[in-house]
Amino acid sequence: MSVSTSQRFGSTAVEQAEAVLVEQYPQLVRLAYVTLPDSFGRHARVLLAHRAVQRALPRGIGRSIGGPGPGGPAPGAVGGPDGPGPLSEVRVRVLRAALAPAGRVRAALARAGWPPVPPFVWGLRLWPPAGGIDEAARVLTGAPGPVRAAFVLHRMDGLPEEAVVRLLGAAGVADPADGVREALALPVDEALPAALRHPEFDASVVSTRPTDLLRRRRRVRAGWGAAAVVALVTGVVLADAPPPRPEVTPAAGPVAAGALDPARLVRVPAEAWADTARVDFTAWPARGARTADRALLARALGTWAARPGGVPVVAAPGTATDPPARPPHLLYAGDSEGRAVVLLLDGDRVVRYAEAADGPRARELAFARTDDAGVTTAAALTVVRNTAGGAARYLLAPWVDRAGTRDLLRAGDGAAPLAVAADGVTAPVAVPPSDGACGSWPVLELTSSARIVEKHAFVLADLGALSPVHLTYTPLPDGPGAVPARQPREVTGPAARAAWVPAACRLRELGGGAVRAVNVWDFADSQLPEGAGRAVWSCTRASGWAGPGDVLVQLRPPAGPSLDVARARSTAACGRFGQHLLAGTRWRSPAGRWYLLAAGSREVAAISAAGAVRAEAAGRSLAAPAAEAGAPVTLTARLASGARITALDGASGGRD
Incomplete structure (x- = not known):
């Protein structure tokens, strides 16, 4: 240089x-x-x-x-x-x-x-x-x-x-x-x-x-006694542990003074949810018959911090499992199905501690994400799940007025009432089978109190995680052309329930711990060749707590099963920032002839195919004769703005 x-x-x-x-x-x-x-x-x-x-x-x-x-x-x-x-x-x-x-x-x-x-x-x-x-x-x-x-x-x-x-x-x-x-x-x-x-x-x-507005002064004084608090809690955990003494894994990070003191757990007044604009887990009061059981709460906090060997830990993807940096928020402490359960909120995560109801045996920890949870995604938590019995009990949010259950596969059936105890815990609810069978798919249908929102019912599905998943539906665009986008709706009306019938059994393929909501979006409909009727194109998106999600595009013909068209993982497609969609597939008519079908979302103005099939069509759908299989087809679409998009990966593969 x-x-x-x-x-x-x-x-x-x-x-x-x-x-x-x-x-x-x-x-x-x-x-x-x-x-x-x-x-x-x-x-x-x-x-x-x-x-x-x-x-x-x-x-x-x-x-x-x-x-x-x-x-x-x-x-x-x-x-x-x-x-x-x-x-x-x-x-x-x-x-x-x-x-x-x-x-x-x-x-x-x-x-x-x-x-x-x-x-x-x-x-x-x-x-x-x-x-x-x-x-x-x-x-x-x-x-x-x-x-x-x-x-x-x-x-x-x-x-x-x-x-x-x-x-x-x-x-x-x-x-x-x-x-x-x-x-x-x-x-x-x-x-x-x-x-x-x-x-x-x-x-x-x-x-x-602020993280500790009401307790900051007390925490400064408590800092001098932090070592004594930690020693006391550790002593309680070790004293209650069954012999032989398990190996202890060091806590993954520093523990703030007072964070493990049961007396310092945050407890929200019972009616706080009705007087706040933030209706989420932070508005839940402490409920359950054992909220005053200091020994149980100390064991829950101590197990979380000390992580004794042999205690199974289940965490949703992307969820930290380190000890709390401040006293957590107590949501529930009580007995259910022979288990003592403690539910705690710490920032953007919920923690469930469980042990045998008569003492600290068969302990377990579970962590779930709660980023930006709201009225629906903070409406329920799993208290206990009986795998052998195929049922679970849930703790419902204090703003839930009525609860029921329904079967997603039976769109015409009404919701069956669900009993809820005074502490917010439901009666046992059937969960979807884990053996691959799909004769039914039970879900929760909850109704919010009119004190926060009027005439609002919504549906939650249990995918095996601590937090049930919110199900929604987005109907077909209103009229031709680039019309305004429609917002997701609750799965309570006839059209929404009918759209969810072919998608229900596919929920098993989703990672329940990472998913906060699943939406079925009917983004287009098109006339099938040879007078075979009108088919609906839908995109089912499982949105994760972290943002990206997995999508499945299907074609629902007027008769017969739905056809899988395309899949994509960790994508923005079919979400708020992925509203432009093009998909296509090969389809065989009742007479046995093969066609290439394609359809686009509301802003698509024209579709073209190149490769094994060469065709063009104005509007949001295309149908052209095609071979059963052969060289790949490239699909592109022009939007009303003049921009161009390509089909979702895998969208032009053969399909019978």
Whole structure:
């Protein structure tokens, strides 16, 4: 190099980099937040993103902002579309921090199986406002960090592909070109990047909420006695444990002072849910006959923190199992079906502790996610499940006025009343069979109190997790052309129940622990050839707590079973940010002739097929003669806006 590093990065260069960082601060925070691993919660990602950007300046003269990463080029080789510059150098440092946020200590903890340790902000929880960068992070959940980074740099920041490759390479990415290719192939609606570039979606804006507003002063005093509290709880756990003494797994993280004291558990007044705009698990009161049983509560908290060996732990994907950082919220403590059960809320997760009703035997722990839960997704929790008997009992939300059960496979049958005890626990409810049979599919039908919403009933399905799954239905578009999108509806009307009949038995294929809601969207209908009647195209989407979901596209002919058309996993398709859909399949008429059928969602204006079948059709459906099997067919559609989309993967395969 003709210019030394110290010369290039003297005080003037550092000042220029600082000016760029201040000017581009929201964009850099967005890059760091979306690139950070999915394993971090929103609070930790916010803190780590801001820390990555604020540490992106050199620590002193003579240190290169864009020094070579592992396998990266030399300083000065990095650049955006206009070549090297302070912004490119700062971006590289931000990318390095976001792609390797753990550092040596954090990496060692990760290798030991411990969760990542974020920076701490005492007394506050931070998260991005709804609709901002958190939407992008949710949509991209499951994609590798370099792919998410490439998506932000290319789709949001507008960098050319070559510049993105250079930046990722300088940040130490092993195969930057591959990361860019994967980012370009992500099935993300074009409306998302465009929306996030609007000024109102400032990525550096965060929302805050106090974690311990009413107890902060008491916690300071309790800090002096923290060791005694932990020792007391540990003593209770070990004293109650049956011989021989089990091996204890260390708690996965620090335990805050007082967090394991049963006397400090948060207890909400019984009528709090009727006087708040936040109707979710935080409004649940403490219920059950054993809410005053200090020994049971201490065992639940101590088992959670100390994790004795031999205690089975079940956690929904993406749910942390570390000890509480503050006293949890007590939801329930009582006996059911020979088990003593404690349900606790800790931030964005619910924890269930269970043991034998007469003492600490056969203990178990279960963790579930509750991010952004609401009236429906916070309406019930599983208290106990009797696998042998094929039944479960649920604790219902305090705002549930009436409860019933119905069979999804019998659309014309009414709901049967379900008895609910004074503490909110239901009578035993049949659960879907686990042996593969599908003669019935029982679900809960709950009605909310008129004190929070008028005439609102909804349906929940048990998929084997701690939290039942909310079922919804989106009907066909109203009329021809690009009409406004219709919102999902509850599965209580005749059309919704009829649409769910062919989809019910497919619920077994979903990962219950990761799913918060399942929607059946009838996105198109089309006339079948040879006068075979009108068929409906539907997309069943299982949306996960983390954002992405799995989809199954089916064709429902007027007679006979539904046909599977296409599948996709970890996708935004058929959701809020994936409203443009095209699908197709081969279909055999009653006379034995084969056709290629295709249909698109409400904004589709024309469909074309290329490859083994060449055809075009105006409107939202296409039907063309085809061979039973052969070379693949490529389907594309033009939207009313002029944009083009391709068929969902697997959409043109043969199907009898």
